[in-house]
Amino acid sequence: MVNKPQPRVLAEPLTDAAKNESEFVHDVYNQIAPHFSNTRYKAWPVVESFLNDREAGSVGADVGCGNGKYMGVNRKLMVLGSDRSIGLLEITQGRGFEATLADNLALPYRSDRVDFVISIAVIHHFSTPERRLQAIRELVRILRPGGQALVFVWALEQKGKRKFDQDHQDFMVPWVVPRNTASVSGVQTEAEVPPPEEAENDRVFHRYYHLFREHELETLITESDLNSAVEIADNGYDRDNWYVVLTKRIPE
Amino acid sequence: MRLLTHNMLQCHVKSCNDPALNFPLQFQEVELEQIEAEENEALLLNLVGKIDWPALVQTTSELGITGLPPTKPDVVKNDPALMKRLHEILLETNVAQGKMVCRGCGHSYPIKDGIPNMLLAEHEI
Numbered sequence A: 001m002v003n004k005p006q007p008r009v010l011a012e013p014l015t016d017a018a019k020n021e022s023e024f025v026h027d028v029y030n031q032i033a034p035h036f037s038n039t040r041y042k043a044w045p046v047v048e049s050f051l052n053d054r055e056a057g058s059v060g061a062d063v064g065c066g067n068g069k070y071m072g073v074n075r076k077l078m079v080l081g082s083d084r085s086i087g088l089l090e091i092t093q094g095r096g097f098e099a100t101l102a103d104n105l106a107l108p109y110r111s112d113r114v115d116f117v118i119s120i121a122v123i124h125h126f127s128t129p130e131r132r133l134q135a136i137r138e139l140v141r142i143l144r145p146g147g148q149a150l151v152f153v154w155a156l157e158q159k160g161k162r163k164f165d166q167d168h169q170d171f172m173v174p175w176v177v178p179r180n181t182a183s184v185s186g187v188q189t190e191a192e193v194p195p196p197e198e199a200e201n202d203r204v205f206h207r208y209y210h211l212f213r214e215h216e217l218e219t220l221i222t223e224s225d226l227n228s229a230v231e232i233a234d235n236g237y238d239r240d241n242w243y244v245v246l247t248k249r250i251p252e
Numbered sequence B: 001m002r003l004l005t006h007n008m009l010q011c012h013v014k015s016c017n018d019p020a021l022n023f024p025l026q027f028q029e030v031e032l033e034q035i036e037a038e039e040n041e042a043l044l045l046n047l048v049g050k051i052d053w054p055a056l057v058q059t060t061s062e063l064g065i066t067g068l069p070p071t072k073p074d075v076v077k078n079d080p081a082l083m084k085r086l087h088e089i090l091l092e093t094n095v096a097q098g099k100m101v102c103r104g105c106g107h108s109y110p111i112k113d114g115i116p117n118m119l120l121a122e123h124e125i
């Protein structure tokens, strides 16, 4: 592929976190939803085995479920999907899964309820350390004591197709919708939305990402109030991502 | 949205923190739909431990759905008729359209094409 647009360093920090995440995360996913969804069908092995290891009949939450690609991995579970993008949720709902429009910073679920939580490629879209931590706090809040959360975030050190300047962590990452793809959804957003017909040229959308350094995810948790609420059961690197498995402590 | 999901949701407006009022949300103008679901005994038994029974009884009675005992039975497993009814209610009864209204603050959460919109305005978080 020639002239594949590369991630670019964010020259200046985002000034209004909520507004910028809305423009560079939520609106973009709404616009690229069908094309993005068509490229998202392969389950990552660590996520797949986490789901297959759950006890039959467990109830979980997939926060930032996207098109629901993990929701049917283990048919013995009940997974409640939520996402900030209505465009992706319509696809999830259409596949017969539970889909709720919700904000990871203030989840609508009751506390101490679900047996497990997965957060796959979500937390890196929040643009400040406090917002990333708040998103994880909410995942822990809804977990029952003894329940586990699996969190995956993009690694700065990744060795895949994309190269990231190792001196920076905040990037705008392009998403290219090839020309002649009738894939841009008609979801209304504040940004200019191209009509949902076939386009003559490639369209490039930019998503905001905070790329995590090794151990940054664990440190974010252990150096916060969450340290007394969870135990880190596992952590590692898989498919360009750092991941961690948290176990919610059982009160003594 | 299945009724089991409704039992897990609550009003989460920051100032709305009276647990007697912010849960369960009250369905209004709903359109229900029965959609067949795979049988899963382990899931049903886990759900019986997890759901708030009085909230489920209140909600089903408001929707005109019958067949649930007013208090949670000690043993559900040995009652095939109740297991079947719970399966139909929790896993197969879906809300296609309507809204969920908070009895505490009055916030209305719309449900469109089976997807509840639980987003809040910035000042409500």
Ligand SMILES: [Zn+2]
Pocket (backbone or CB within 6 Å): B011, B012, B013, B016, B022, B102, B103, B104, B105, B106, B107
């Ligand atoms: Zn309320």
